[in-house]
Amino acid sequence: MAGLLKKTPFRYALNAVTAGGLYVIIMALINDNVLNRYQALMLIPIGFNIILAVSLNLSAGFLGQLPLGHAGFMSIGGYSAALLSMSLSMPANVELPLAIVFGGLVAAAFGILIGLPALRLRGDYLAILTLGFGEIIRVVILNLEFTGGANCLRGIGKQTTVTWVYIFVLITLFVITTLIKSRHGRAVLAIREDEIAAEASGIPTTYYKVMAFSVSAGFAGVAGGLYAHYLSILDPSTFGFMRSAEILVIVVLGGLGSIFGSVISATVLTILPELLRDFNDYRMVIYSLMLVMVMIFKPSGLCGRYEFSLGDTLDGFFTSIRRQLGKGGPTDAADS
């Protein structure tokens, strides 16, 4: 068993089975009314917050830059996807993925456009510049005719389902994880660690900065597309600076540079405000206090840079069991 767990194809199969199993469980919970309608609907925001957080983590945690305009890319993706799906009349299950992929691509293109000048700067300068871009995008959308302006874009098909969100979350997690563990991902990490040394090791740093930024923007666009088809209305004022800050809070709380942390944190921070509804007036106070506490006691975020791996966890689990069983028994000595 332990040998099998170290084999890569087996690990992929294990992850695929787990992802499928989780989906079956979620659907069963919804269908058997264990989760009520309201709770089932909550799954969708959790999903697109995961996509937003994981994608922002690529540029904030892995590339080590601090962009503050993630909501801007989300809105570009959202509007592009919505405008495409509104002009099409195809079955929802064809139209939705098409629109969302389109939204992601447009957002990624804007990522390149904005990344090229922005990534010449770093640190707080980059943060302010991207914040500015985010606001520009919002104001432009507010003043354009075809986006509905301040009257909001209405009549978008309510096509986002839990299934589609689940699929796009899986795609996001898969793409970003595999990207990080490739030569491209290592190049991105090298830039975070030491840009001069990365360049001296033959890494074209500008290219990889823009690439990571653009992939990050692309997935924000995907989340925007899902968001648009979930609410069926797009209001430019929801894509302001506060939205970008919210996503950043999720990423920092989960741990800069931990995809697993972003997933956990996105889930917790989406549910938490809802759970606290009973406390009404004190809701935001408790929420903020929690953030302050985490930052005081665990400044690297909940997970730091820890990455969860099902294979490793099970492997460790079985190894420790065998060690427990093998205590005193000479037969196991050769095995461990």
Add this chain to the structure above:
Amino acid sequence: MPPILDVSNLGINFSGLQALDDFNIQVSRREIVGLIGPNGAGKTTVFNLLTNVYSPTMGGVKLKGRNTLGKATHKVTQYGIARTFQNIRLFKSLSVMDNVKIALHNNMSYTLLEACLRLPSYWKQEAFATKTCMELLSVFDMEGMADSPAGSLPYGAQRRLEIVRALATNPKVLLLDEPAAGMNPSETADLMRTIHDVRDKFDVAIILIEHDMSLVMGICERILVLSYGLIIAQGTPEEIRNNPLVIEAYLGQQGSE
């Protein structure tokens, strides 16, 4: 045989300050050249100009007849000039293996799409990179450290890892910036052997900046002395040792105390 590295007339002017002027050097294959001089003489500036971290205001650099001047640093590295840094610059929180693999970046060619879809080209090239890494590390007796974070290594090992990382880019010329800094005499002696081995095994020319005279005199076939941005002397270790200009640059004029 033509020189592998041909630097002519190199110079840079930092808004009025001539940090380096009229720097000429021809390095032939497998040669070890020392670059010495008092602090602030412009030694590291030479390295920064060769790798184009700074753009020279004049001069030319040719590597195997190919002009590398004005090319981006990562291009210069690809052409075959690799370097280490005076104050160690490793990717500290990444593993030793990843540090070396990053330098192997251009040895691999799979695209982003192939990586995300985990196509066979990914697996094949990654496996090859891992093998190359382990081979390189084993030359320096570091294969046991492959999984530790680079920042956790002892000082000497970090210096060696920097050399391994530079070698992974498959250079023709290796620039070592004070490789013996902070080492005790026995470590320095080890380093001297290592540098010899590197030259023989990897067939590279080496230019090294160093203040430790036992290392410079013991290993370099030729030495250049810089002072205030100018080459004031060059020759064999024996010639340099007895050159009055060099003694003056280091110790001051006679009688001035």
